[in-house]
Amino acid sequence: MARPARRVGPPQRSRPTAADRPAYDAAVSRPAHLDVLHALGESLLSTRRRLSAPELASAAALGPEAVPSLAALAHEVRLAWCGPAVEVEGILSAKTGGCPEDCHFCSQSSRFDSPVLATPFLDRDEVLAAARETAALGASEFCLVLAVRGPDERTLQRILALVPVIRDETGLDVAVSAGILGDGQAERLAAGGVHRYNHNLETARSHFGRIVTTHTWEEREATCRAVKAAGMQLCCGVLLGTGETDEQRLELIGELADLGPTEVPMNFLDPRPGTPLAGRSPLDGLEAIRWIALFRLGLPDVILRYAGGRELTLGELQALGLTAGINALIVGNYLTTLGRAPADDLAMLEALRMPIGALGAAI
Ligand code: SF4
Numbered sequence: 001m002a003r004p005a006r007r008v009g010p011p012q013r014s015r016p017t018a019a020d021r022p023a024y025d026a027a028v029s030r031p032a033h034l035d036v037l038h039a040l041g042e043s044l045l046s047t048r049r050r051l052s053a054p055e056l057a058s059a060a061a062l063g064p065e066a067v068p069s070l071a072a073l074a075h076e077v078r079l080a081w082c083g084p085a086v087e088v089e090g091i092l093s094a095k096t097g098g099c100p101e102d103c104h105f106c107s108q109s110s111r112f113d114s115p116v117l118a119t120p121f122l123d124r125d126e127v128l129a130a131a132r133e134t135a136a137l138g139a140s141e142f143c144l145v146l147a148v149r150g151p152d153e154r155t156l157q158r159i160l161a162l163v164p165v166i167r168d169e170t171g172l173d174v175a176v177s178a179g180i181l182g183d184g185q186a187e188r189l190a191a192g193g194v195h196r197y198n199h200n201l202e203t204a205r206s207h208f209g210r211i212v213t214t215h216t217w218e219e220r221e222a223t224c225r226a227v228k229a230a231g232m233q234l235c236c237g238v239l240l241g242t243g244e245t246d247e248q249r250l251e252l253i254g255e256l257a258d259l260g261p262t263e264v265p266m267n268f269l270d271p272r273p274g275t276p277l278a279g280r281s282p283l284d285g286l287e288a289i290r291w292i293a294l295f296r297l298g299l300p301d302v303i304l305r306y307a308g309g310r311e312l313t314l315g316e317l318q319a320l321g322l323t324a325g326i327n328a329l330i331v332g333n334y335l336t337t338l339g340r341a342p343a344d345d346l347a348m349l350e351a352l353r354m355p356i357g358a359l360g361a362a363i
Contacts (some may be wrong), residue, residue, distance in 0.1 A: 023278055033066035037073050044077050044300055056298045060246055067290050071324035074293035078325050081300040085357030086349055087328040089175075089305070090134030093156075094162075095121045099147040103202070104211045105242055107272040108147040112130070114274035121146070121155070127162055128169055135170040137331055137342050139359035142166060143175035143198060143235075149215070150180040160192040167193060173358070175235060180215065182224045185206035186230035196262065197227040200237035204248040205255060211242050211277070224259050236261040237307060240291055241269030241283040249291060253298035264302045266292060268309030282309070285317045289324050296325025303328045319348050 036058055043049045051059075084164045085198055097108045098118030102198060107114035144162065148155065155178065162175045176189060177198035189197060199221055202208070208217035227234045236259060240251055256264060256292075268288055271278050283291075288310075305328035310318055331342040349356060 016193075031065065031069075033062045033069060036062060037066070037069050040297065041073050041076065044073075044297065045080055048080075050257070050300060051297060053250070056253065056294065059297055060250055060294055064286060064290070067286055067293070070293045070297075071289055071320065073325045074325035075201040077300050078296055078304070078327050082303070082327050084355060085327070086322070086354045087141065087303055087305070087358060088137060088139040088345075088356050089143060089247055089328065089330050090130065090137065090139050091143040091145055091177075091330055092122070092130040092134075093147070094127060094128060094144045095119070095146040095148065097147055099149065101149050101214045102212060104276040105202075105239060105269055105272070107275055109275070112274045112276070114272055121158055123160065128166065130164045131170045131172060134331075135172050137346065139331065140173060140356075141175055141196070142170065142172040143177060143196075145177040145198070146179070148179045150177040150182060151185060156185060156188065159194075160188065163193045177235075179223075180219055180359060181226055184222075186226040188293060190230040190232045195230055196233040196235050198235040198237065198238070198263075198265070199223045200229065200265070201252065201259075202237070202239045203242055203244050204251040206251060207242070207244045207248045221255075221259070224261070228260070229277045231256065233262040234259065235263040235265065237263075237265035237305075238295075239269060239309075240288070241280065241309070241313070242277060242282065249294070250298075253295060256299060256302075261302060263305055264295065264299060265305040265307035265330070266295065266310075266326070267307045268313035270309040270312050282313050285314050288313045289317060290318055292321050292326055293324045302361035305330060319352060322348070322352055322354065350358065 040051060040055060043051060043055065062070065063149045073167050096119045097116045100109050100110055102109055102111045107116045127144065134142045144159065146155065151159065159176055159178060166172060170325055173195040174193065175196040176194050176199055198222060201217070203211060205217045224234055224236050236256060239248065268283050269277060269280060270282065271280050304326050306321060306326050308328050310321070314321060329345055331345050
């Protein structure tokens, strides 16, 4: 009798039935970070309550695998608290370099051997030409930036002469960044039509002395408070990547929440040649997205603006920041570094179906 042919290949199994399948193990299938984020979302979205410091720290403690979920929650928070519009702004370095201060990240300090050339205050026509270019991009805000410790009387008068001309010729809201303000200067700028004043904290109080020694964190804070007291909107930015710890970034978010700015520009260190921070590595891109999301969770109602260093730090991840809490852009070049082409940023917003609009009045 012939022997039955031997079967080759893997042994046949009968189809598994429902009874054969392992029971759903929620602890394995559902990452624990979703529970943390769900609880934070309940506060921020359902009850519209700001997070406490320990709650924000619980989000910061999540690992890198949680970044996409963290970013998704931050985007929902931004939409719920600020709406869908993205604010576009142009900035102009109206007086570059030669600054007596020693901010260790800044190539405009006269104390460092950096390749930035000091230039005097631009004239009226140069400023107006830049403002018109900004308006043509659909921007709503134009910021005049001066590399000074603070404005002397002559500088203040030049600013006050330019503000109404820019506003009337272009329809743009005019912001100014001119350093530490002295007695009565905030009131004069407010009376002169300055809509928003920029003065960055840059970093946490506990880290500030390691990156600036010629003025104090408290002097910066005092100017920020004077800006608000005078009735201008406060734009108060940060710089990540100067050697601060996660705890100091959380400290900084708390300090900003206490100041209550309208706008927070997020800068990422672009190590400039000749400065004391020239040898530092830029922040990792995913880490930058994580902190954009955490700043949004901690500051749900601010205009959170992409500012300097995003091209270097984020590269191809730049669109991701706009779905992780960012709702404003500086377009064109920065003060001493080149930004990418404005058309690329406008195309990115169009691809994301994000409308351009003014935000300050709505938030
Ligand atoms: S950051 Fe501002 S104050 Fe500091 S050195 Fe640069 S221009 Fe001067």
